[in-house]
Amino acid sequence: MFTRLRLMDFKSFKDTTFSLDAFTLLIGSNASGKSNVRDALRILHGVGRGYSVAEILGEKWAEGGVRVWTGVRGGARQAVRYGVEDHAFQIEADFTVPGTTETSKPTAMRYRLTLAVAGNTPEVVGEALEERGKYVFDTHPDGDGLGPGSAHRTIKVRMRSPSGRPPEQTFLTDRPLLTQMLEPGATSEQNREAARRAQQFLGAMRFLDLDPDAARRSSQRGITTLGDRGDNLSSVLAALSETVSAREVLTSWIRALTPMDAVDLRFEDDLNGNTLAVLIEGNGHETPLTSASDGTVRFLAMVAAMLHEATPRVLFFEELENGIHPHRVDLLLDLIETSVRASAAQVIATSHSPQLLEHGYHADDARPILIARTESGISTAWDVKQERSMTEVIDQDDLSDLMSDGWFEDIAALSGTTSAGEEDE
Template sequence: MAEARITAVHLTAFKSFVNEVLPLSDLTILTGLNSSGKSNALDGLDVLSRLATGGDLADVLDGRGQYGPGEVRGGSAGCPPHGTDTFELGCTVELGDEVFEYSVTVRVAPDLRIEREQLQGPARAEKSKKIRRRDLITATGEENAPGLDVRIHNGRRGVNPATFVRDNRSVLAQAPILVRTSSIAGREVLHGVDVVQSALQAVFEFDPVPIAMRDYVRRSDAALKRDGSNLSAAILNLQHTQPARAQKVVEAISTIAANQVTGVQFETTTRDEVMLSLTEHDGSRTSAREMSDGLLRFAAVATALQSTAQDLDVDADDDAVPLTPDSEPVTGKVRVVLEEIENGLHPSQARVALRMIEDAVTSSGLQVTVTTHSPALLNALTGELNDKVVVCYRDEEGHSRLSPLVELSGYAQAMAHGEIGDLVTRSELVAPTPERSVDLDAFLSAIGG
């Protein structure tokens, strides 16, 4: 089955970002000083994922109605850059050789509404059958208009006819009821919609809350939730469906626990509820109610990273069906997003966390994006993992900027004098240093080559 993946988030005008792009690979490690904008960048991905659900803007951004995760950090009013009333985001999504670009502009005052939306991607002309990049969907709205004018690619010459739709939810989600599947062009538009929606809905923003894990949960509530509250049921489910992965979770917990953990057991109630307990070398047990916050959080992270798409509470599965009869089913490649993975961990355990992340990417088939302040974790990076690090910093105007670590001016010379974490501790490699060279000659010179 084809897997759609997000390869970039376009932070065109969002919070502290203006005209910036966050590149995403299977593993992305985002680092930077406090208040540099790391969380804002991930909030942009979160907002896009929420909009793709098709829910009402007030529900998905401000946590009203039945939308599960609550409001996006800061709510809708916190999304525009300071002094403005609109924000603009987008993403690049790839499916094999196909590349799609999606963007959306949202006005938050005086009313919360979509102001502009666009989807671009490959499609063919009706007569020539030539495939090229086209505007598949273009939606615009005037300030006092009660909705959006939407133009959808129909494969013919000239301007596409306009359709009027509501502006309180994404056009992307409304497209299936607007497009004719009887035409080749219509099916190609819906394919593009399916690709982008699938990728965005497969984003798993994971924010484990230890206090929520200290109680019994229904055994059937097995797909790990975004706050980790059903950790006990999730680990039990993993034991049944993926025993080797469950064992890796136990081994990871044992590695970081001060007491010697030999296994896990589950206390049960008459209502088929379960609670995790750790078994120690002397036969004693420690239930979830007695575990430290740090240990519970780490157990939840380890479980998420050893899970597959079916084990996570995310809208991506192998049972996806195509939107049109002649297209292949598309599913989104799950991306686990986790802030400050080192929280609750002793610095000496940073290498354990990093190896868990690598294993998730190579064996679980997940994509992983994490932020970190940990010098110990950064020191644990070796070889090509340096290419996975993106540095967030503020420019002279106060805007947040992003740069791959290896493209920072001064990277080559700095790396000759220490490991990444040590350099960051000395306030090096936290922003560009124009006076330094990044070429290979500078690196060889610095190490005496």
Template sequence: MLTKLRLERFKNFKDAELILGALTLLVGTNASGKSNIRDAFRFLHGISRNYNLAEIFGEKWIEGGVLQWRGIRGGTREVTFINESTFALAVSFTLAKNDSSQEATYRIEVNPGASGKAPIVIAESLTIAGQSDSVFEAQSHQESGQNNFSVKVGGVTPYDPILSYTNSRPVLSQIAAAIPSPSVRETALAAMSALSSMRFLDLSPDAMRLPSLPGQTVLGDRGENLSSVLQEICENPESKQALLQWVQELTPMDAKDFEFPADFTGKILLQLIEENGQKTSAISASDGTLRFLAMIAALLGQEPARFYFFEELDNGIHPTRLHLLLELIERKVSQGTIQIVATTHSPQLLRLLSPQSLEYASLTYRFWDKPDAHIKRIVDIPEARRVINEQDLARLHESGWLEDAVDFLEDEETNQ
């Protein structure tokens, strides 16, 4: 489980930290930085996929001209805070070992390049809480004109000539592939694994309405392959029954079954069958119904990711159904196998959060006269717990109290 994300000079965050729980809800006004947090997670995910920096920032194509990876929004020109030459990201996660767990922290500092120069890693490290020596620590030699690193493993500089690190690719992936030390390689692989099983869902009704081939069981970021993912779920009677129950709860449809008719190319398209025999295909289903189905498919599929980032969780969802969606999400994350970060503009969703989830709801915000964005857990805002107990959190969000409270706090600190 990821426990913390630190952003230094990354996009509109000069220095900010996000504390993560099983469900982490991000609220804040437009342009406050919520989507930039998504970009930070995607950058780290790109490292776990063994991409070099140019591929992470740009795009990754494979044979046949297939786009495998979409780059980071804004590319290298807009990734650093104002006039800064480098940015750094640090992520902490639990590392299970011998029936116990430790907190590990991976940090990378990058110069994204300028004037046509390639991006390079400046510094990188992997540490474990309570251990004096880093698992590894790397420093670039770029200033001396060399395109490689000085790397210390366990506090000792490696001398094995087979190790040759390039600063165009994160050291973590290079160590995971080549370091001779089994314990170091094992820890590096664990760090890669912590960042590898990630999905970033920004669902598009148009993509979800497209037919897909049976066997395409990975839901695309925009909801591609929805029909074939649901078909796989329905092959398990228990999963199919759970899916039907959620559809009946979340929509006004009296759904009793699903069908997956094939077209002349062999691709299938979902049809929902109601008790009265009415059939509704994915083509004519409402946007909200499709979003529900895609989120259910992501959470109930045979091989769910360990980490999901949902953009605008409430988008297209009727307010009277939000509590059911939240119930499904909180039930799944309570099992300890899935972690979710989601953005929202919905006051209603805040009102419905369980006490456990409220602990990790965070506000992203900017002060009107300053360019940098900040992150603060709602319960860490002064007097927030007392005010929330006395008043409706949704009303506080609607009225702008959260932003006013942090603005007042900033004025007090400035005047001291």
């Protein structure tokens, strides 16, 4: 689970740090910078997937012309905050990964990545990994690294060593060092194991921007991973239905969440091995997924994403409440809480919903973060629960009214251009 994120000179952020919880809600007006937080997490996800720096910021294509990765919006040149002279940005994340055994405690890690995009090819100019507060590797800690434009495009790295002087090694700058650490002979087995665990965590994130049209299509039996737009929904639901206990949980959510009187599911298979989910109502009427409403399909996709046994530990939803009737938002929150408890999943979402904000403000394991922009165009992150100027008013007023009136953005502007965690120039 992510516990802290720091963004320096990344897109609209100058230097902002904020904490995250099991359920983190990003609120704020349009164009405030919420999607820039998503882009920062996607960069970390690209590191976890083992891509090169150019691929992470741009695109990656597989054989046959299939695009398997879309980089950050605007590409490399738009990743750095406008006007930054060294054309570099930094993302630093604290997170916990599961212990190495079922009984061991989670391990706290910190990962820092600094990328420069001054030339035609973006490259690593700084990177570090810590495990339990002690470094695993760190680039040129004394400033003796080879920066952008060097002849060999390499960088010096200090490695963790059990004894003696920490050894220095040289790595290429075209790929994150976390990926290079996994190569045979690159470092000790202890360091490689730490890098592997960090990369697995980052690579397991999912970014879901659900599209009902994509989710309605039939999909190949045996596919158990929900696509970012909701692709493969029918086959994922079919996999969830294979065991009696999982099917009971699935159908209980279907009965609670769907706007129709659906009580069960069945699946139609064609000769090509594709399957299509069919909703069965209490009166026996059947509705194929291709005919279900947008809200029903989105709910089913959320159930599939949150309840599947292979659920990644971090799920990012764009506009979580989109297409969901206000009367069913409470049920959506129940689904999130169930997922967080049952599978140790972390849910991060952007939202404009007062009901979600109300929950995030009062729940112990939830955290609303206000993303706001100053007059100079700098995005800042405000921890709503920790800002006294906000809590004093929130505790005496109605959150829905405050949100609809734009009060959060106004109070952020009135409180100054520097949020908690942002440093002055």
